[in-house]
Amino acid sequence: MALINPKKKEVQVKIVYYGPGRGGKTTNLEYINKKFKSRIKSEMVTVKTYNDRTLFFDFLPFDIGVIKGHTIKVQFYTVPGQVKYNATRKLVLRGVDGIVFVADSMELRREMNIRSLQNLEENLGSMNKNLNKIPLVLQYNKRDLAKEGIPLLSIETMEEDLNKTLNAPSFPASAVVGDNVAETMKKIISLTVSSLKKKLDVGEEK
């Protein structure tokens, strides 16, 4: 539900980072916020609990520039991973325009990734939305752990588990190091804004 304001010539898009708890969603946004600090004029807001796990969500809004005469404002959200916070996840998903699914590459997180993706599909379903029809990018995070000798899922396995039917663009990444973090974000913005093209054109005629 992108908000398009033809008068102010603004387009606002909402992108949600989804995925299992501890997968690295917050770290993705933190990395971007730090690296491009001077270009991001707003603050990142994190609503969290005492033990530093995302209880509710993170929120990072910024403008990426002017396209076809419209200022493009993007808002990034993350969701809490813990099973019990599904109500929060649903709330954050409201009006979503694009999704990044951050999967954890650690072997022992295989089931959690699959369950979290299912949960995403269910939650979207309850809003009459279909994951196949929403701009989506998959990120296979924590690839850096291979160096530490921690067993990781192979990219092929992750593609097979998560992306077989979706066929979405995917990136191996490391949110702590910053590998492919900006690339992931660029891709989702690009897909999401392109998918809004029709609406942009309507806006322009006014």
Next chain:
Amino acid sequence: MAKNDEFSLTQELDEALEDFFSEEDSKAMLDKKTASAKTSTKKNKTVAKADDEESVLSLDQSSQLDVSGANLEKIKAIVLQLEWEITDETMESFIAEVEALTQIYKGDDHALPLLKVLDTLSRYVNKNKVKSHPEAIKCLRSVFDALEKIFTTKGMADKQRKSIVDTELERYNSLKNQLTEKAPKATSNIERIAKVSGTVSAKELKQFLVDEIRKAIQEEFQKIRKELSNH
């Protein structure tokens, strides 16, 4: 034609994304900008000095422009910089440059009101930094552009100057009204999120969070009780 449209959208989008996520730190870019502004400033200064020595008493239009040209360029660099960041340092030099120009244009009916507006706005921005009303920065830039136009357009008719000045003053006054009418209340994070996101109302979000926190605390208490009764 639709094809073309699509092409240009993709291209514009790619360029915007390239720009935003480019590796070159924007601070470095700015330093470069300021550096180039500085060198040209230096050049202008020497010219102005030569003029000063030749005719200290008759500061004619052209030498006036040489001196102010330097200040203008400095201000311009700072105005550009404001797009990225607002620091004490940039704002203080902005204010200083505006003061210098005010000295030079003491008798100029058109420049003076604009300089005064610039001075007020820059003090406001200096005080509020990133929390400044977004219109304030826009207004500051617009007033600066007008000033530059007045200074650099040769042989501009008085009438035209006046109309430029009036437009800017109008803009400034409406901003002033906006700022005084509804001085932004201190809004909570939640309200800000709701306001920016537009998909959830602040009240809704707040209530939701209160409920969630209450639930979390209740669950935690239950666990603690259980823990205690086990011992």
